[in-house]
Amino acid sequence: xxxxxxxxxxxxxxxxxxxxxxxxxxxxxxxxxxxxxxxxxxxxxxxxxxxxxxxxxxxxxxxxxxxxxxxxxxxxxxxxxxxxxxxxxxxxxxxxxxxxxxxxxxxxxxxxxxxxxxxxxxxxxxxxxxxxxxxxxxxxxxxxxxxxxxxxxxxxxxxxxxxxxxxxxxxxxxxxxxxxxxxxxxxxxxxxxxxxxxxxxxxxxxxxxxxxxxxxxxxxxxxxxxxxxxxxxxxxxxxxxxxxxxxxxxxxxxxxxxxxxxxxxxxxxxxxxxxxxxxxxxxxxxxxxxxxxxxxxxxxxxxxxxxxxxxxxxxxxxxxxxxxxxxxxxx
Amino acid sequence: xxxxxxxxxxxxxxxxxxxxxxxxxxxxxxxxxxxxxxxxxxxxxxxxxxxxxxxxxxxxxxxxxxxxxxxxxxxxxxxxxxxxxxxxxxxxxxxxxxxxxxxxxxxxxxxxxxxxxxxxxxxxxxxxxxxxxxxxxxxxxxxxxxxxxxxxxxxxxxxxxxxxxxxxxxxxxxxxxxxxxxxxxxxxxxxxxxxxxxxxxxxxxxxxxxxxxxxxxxxxxxxxxxxxxxxxxxxxxxxxxxxxxxxxxxxxxxxxxxxxxxxxxxxxxxxxxxxxxxxxxxxxxxxx
Numbered sequence: 290x291x292x293x294x295x296x297x298x299x300x301x302x303x304x305x306x307x308x309x310x311x312x313x314x315x316x317x318x319x320x321x322x323x324x325x326x327x328x329x330x331x332x333x334x335x336x337x338x339x340x341x342x343x344x345x346x347x348x349x350x351x352x353x354x355x356x357x358x359x360x361x362x363x364x365x366x367x368x369x370x371x372x373x374x375x376x377x378x379x380x381x382x383x384x385x386x387x388x389x390x391x392x393x394x395x396x397x398x399x400x401x402x403x404x405x406x407x408x409x410x411x412x413x414x415x416x417x418x419x420x421x422x423x424x425x426x427x428x429x430x431x432x433x434x435x436x437x438x439x440x441x442x443x444x445x446x447x448x449x450x451x452x453x454x455x456x457x458x459x460x461x462x463x464x465x466x467x468x469x470x471x472x473x474x475x476x477x478x479x480x481x482x483x484x485x486x487x488x489x490x491x492x493x494x495x496x497x498x499x500x501x502x503x504x505x506x507x508x509x510x511x512x513x514x515x516x517x518x519x520x521x522x523x524x525x526x527x528x529x530x531x532x533x534x535x536x537x538x539x540x541x542x543x544x545x546x547x548x549x550x551x552x553x554x555x556x557x558x559x560x561x562x563x564x565x566x567x568x569x570x571x572x573x574x575x576x577x578x579x580x581x582x583x584x585x586x587x588x589x590x591x592x593x594x595x596x597x598x599x600x601x602x603x604x605x606x607x608x609x610x611x612x613x614x615x616x617x618x619x620x
Numbered sequence: 621x622x623x624x625x626x627x628x629x630x631x632x633x634x635x636x637x638x639x640x641x642x643x644x645x646x647x648x649x650x651x652x653x654x655x656x657x658x659x660x661x662x663x664x665x666x667x668x669x670x671x672x673x674x675x676x677x678x679x680x681x682x683x684x685x686x687x688x689x690x691x692x693x694x695x696x697x698x699x700x701x702x703x704x705x706x707x708x709x710x711x712x713x714x715x716x717x718x719x720x721x722x723x724x725x726x727x728x729x730x731x732x733x734x735x736x737x738x739x740x741x742x743x744x745x746x747x748x749x750x751x752x753x754x755x756x757x758x759x760x761x762x763x764x765x766x767x768x769x770x771x772x773x774x775x776x777x778x779x780x781x782x783x784x785x786x787x788x789x790x791x792x793x794x795x796x797x798x799x800x801x802x803x804x805x806x807x808x809x810x811x812x813x814x815x816x817x818x819x820x821x822x823x824x825x826x827x828x829x830x831x832x833x834x835x836x837x838x839x840x841x842x843x844x845x846x847x848x849x850x851x852x853x854x855x856x857x858x859x860x861x862x863x864x865x866x867x868x869x870x871x872x873x874x875x876x877x878x879x880x881x882x883x884x885x886x887x888x889x890x891x892x893x894x895x896x897x898x899x900x901x902x903x904x905x906x907x908x
Contacts, residue, residue: 346800378805390797395624395819405805456805 327507330517388449631899638895714836722782730790830893
């Protein structure tokens, strides 16, 4: 296992609430070398926080606790800032949601990309520039030599994201975290970028965590899928299996509210309104007792409100779900 | 950076006031640099035969001394020309000193926050709570009068402005995603502060530096006027004003001319500063 996290808990100290806010609870997952894991969830479900924790980039107000968290033989729980700096960017890298804000507007592409290469790979300036040009053409940027001189605002969103990816993979990281890499891009570019990530994953035998709230995106690209809700994993499994037979009502509702969900079955644009999940993700200080999804769940019973619901593991393919009334029939 | 400057100049050209400011500043820099060539006389030479001469275009003036002479018989024009050297270099020194120290403290306060921030900010509050010229007088009184001590005093007084502006800006920029990205790619704190964040705080800094220039000149002239700045026989506008004070009724040109010089230079820096502020502030840009 390249990455293995057991019972990760993240709390935030807050001035507004007396006790720390429990943002992520009992999160366990693992990732093999060369595997792509999709993480899906609504805003505020803890996806991004989890990954910031994996990079040691959480603010000081965060308290990270876990039974164990290892990445490539590093114990992530006991790293000093200096050791983090060695891992970050070198063994694990990240692509951000909005490439236009993730690149420093005042520094040229060359400066940002070449400096990264120089510091991490200990190459001379000239070799770094060559390497940068090579990387830019690898991520599909035409005339990479000219683009090196460009400033971020001179690039389109798709271009900037490609530069970002070039920066992220410049050190051949073992793990790439893509935090909603296509949310800020339009649909045609979205596909190109995801294909590029997939291509690089296979080429470098790199593991990828793909965070998104677009089920269509993960279903095509990731091998395993992990659905998060209110700081917990509600369901994990192989992507295809999970999408075909969701066990957790939340996953089911999420799949049903895709624009294409009805079209597939009836081969025409639905006349009914797009289904949606009523209500919102409960705020940190208003988390319900028992199943986190119970206020919004149509199958909610008395038992659902009776204390913590554990994960049920099923089958050889590590299918897990956190529900006492799982949907077992076909959809 | 190059693009930034080009765009800045483009915006600035639309503002007539600041263009006038730029022209005057360039002219005064030329005058200061070429002072030995332009000045008709030695600024410290005393012509005992011609004391208190009025300017040449006034009745009783001599064509030898264009702006007349002072009470000791020194050529006023030459003194004013050499005075621009002092004033401009004083302004420059004050800006450089306060800019460097203020920026450093401001970046650190904004970046680290917490106790470091509180300590730095309370000290700047302390300095700002005193009238700046009074505080400068106190510092000069401790260090002793003289032009270099006056520069130090005026710089210290100017530091809080820079600290506050930079701190506010750094706190905004700190939470931007590019900072997280840079951190991710292995940047240390020093690099984050001064290479990633600082260039993005440039806009208000440039404005403040320009305005600081005029403040520096003005405060140093004020110290000179109080006898705490430049000492005789150095020709500094503030000192010249103070020396001529007792002749304000008999030879008013001696007071008027250095005063006008200060006014024009300070005004042109303020015009430029206002123009820069308009050019750099995106909110104002959209309205126009």
